[in-house]
Amino acid sequence: MSMNVSQYGAAGANLILNTGIRQIESEQTDIAWQTSQGTTSSSISGLGSDRQTILSLSPKLAELTGYQSNLSSVQNRLSLSSTALKQVTDLAQSLNSQLLSMLSSEGGEKASTTTAADSARTGLGSLGTILNTSDGSSFIFAGQNTSTAPVTSPSTLNDSTLAHTISQIVSGLKDGNSGTVFSQATAASADNSASMSVFSQALSQPAEQAGALQASAIIGPDGSTVQTGPVATQGGQASSTSTGSPIRDLMRDMMIMTSMKGMDTTTPGFTNLVRQLHTSLGTTANQLIDMNTSVGVTQNTLTRQQGIYSSLQLMVKEQLSNGLNVNLAEVATRSSDLSLQLKASFSLIADMKNMSLADYL
Template identity: 40%
Template sequence: MTIQNATTTPMSMQLMTGAVDRLATQETTIQGEVSSGVLSDSYAGLGDQRYAALSLQPQITEVAAWTSNITSAQNTLSVTQTAMSRITTIATNLQTSLTSLAGTTSASTVTAVALQARQDLTQLASLLNTQSGTEYVFAGNDSTSAPVADPSTIASGTFFQTVAASVATVGTNGAATTEAATVTAASDNGPSASVFSASLSTDATSASALGRSLTVGNQQHVGVGLVATAGGAASATSTGSPIRDLMRALAVVGSLDQADSSSTGFTTLVQDTTTQMTAVSAGLGLEVTSLGQTQNNLTSQTASLGEMSDALVKQLGAVKDSDPASLSTQLTATQNQLQASYSLIADMKGMSLAAYL
């Protein structure tokens, strides 16, 4: 509609066309709200309610980030649990093999058990390089670095050869001396001796502080994955790390075919390793239980965050979302007013002085 110049348009016509312009703008605004489903596409358009919207939106974003972290953590924990299940199976099989040696010193039996232990040691090293996406689940906070540099050479590298050399002399040096030497070899964090990455080549207690965590709530953090070399205090028969102790035991058993199986030292070494494996299995079991508990806690946290998100979204909707029924009524009323105004203006344009006489 074209509005005439104020100098030639009667005052009543100017007022009428101004009212029509405002009604047309109102109609466009209402139609926009109907189409978008929100009262305004900007916070400024919400009036005093913009402060509530500005407060709620960051909270919704934060909850979404926590939920995303939980999803990531659950994926990592699931992958870690699968790897740990296979590692505990290796430990169980080793205990079975050691039991089979208790009643015989047959060369063929010793050879078979030693071969299996070497194969399991290689498998263990490969499992420690398990990844969830691009992250190594046993690497702690250095999750982009492989925990074990080269799993394929672990049964022939410095660590294994050092253990094998000690086991080979068990017949003359005795079990106690041999065990002490193998614990030292398994605990060696030197760059040429350790099978682990530089960040993981530390004592078990220090390694426990290298865990990776994600934020899953307000001041709530959860550990994801495991640190391969983590554990507690070392002792004369333990590195302090269940996984390192399992590696040591596998290396010891994997070297038994180089020892004098008829010696007292051999028998004692097998008995002591069997006893030590009980503690290793218990330590691995605690890790598995801890992972499971964390997964259960995260499942509960996911439900809580879902309820929180729904509540926040509902509050934001009450501030930003338009009411379809109310808008429909407003739009109909506005369109009726516009139609009446158009008709009135058309009638006013057709009036002449004679119409007033």
């Protein structure tokens, strides 16, 4: 009597072969993922011995990417700050050149003074607009309160309470009181009351305190931060001739010049007041240049930091690549081998169904 292996011994062999087939198909699923995605596995468990390394590196890469994003944002704000400060400096220097001309006999004529006053009036409006520069989502010179414009109404600076107050002070100019006029205009410009200040409530602070209002951003794993730009009203110690803030001093000088329209060298106290304005604008221009230089130094420091982070990102990405990415040529070879193994297994199962015990032995 003849016995078929399929009735008895083939059952165990089939079980072994079917288990092998399922393993091959599972490997083919992994191979399909690797071929389409270029990575080792679709799951953490499939990463094998590299799992812990990859799990530790991924957060580090995300952290570095976050720092780079912050640095790029800060660099953009600093670039806008630098451009704006350059524009403000140009305004100060241009007006100072006109003041220097006004000290001459011809420059001190009424027509020249009127031209300079008109330039100051126009420049005041431009200054307000520049100080309200935005990066699209926040105001550059607003400090920590980035959603509030530094200058409450730039288009009406010439008609503000401060401008009218300074105009009234200048109207009292006479021989021997130019210093008093200048100090009174300075005091008015340093007034932080809501009725007098042209700046937002948050920025209506003494110049020495306003510097502490600067916004900052985290740029390092140790929690290190960097200031994202100057505040419109920041500066140093105030005096009888300075509010302490170069921008506030410039605004005061522009308002004084605007108020001098129609005056000339025959006006009592005119020449002395022009000299004071000339000295003040020269000092202000230098302070603005120093402020812009400080911004440039920060930009250079951040550029170096960005370079360091870029190198670290490349290193981490390379380590991740070694653990995650696959050699597609090797994957293709493995895929071909698995396909052949699968075909052979199915063929063997089919052949075993017709094998006799003698054939099996």
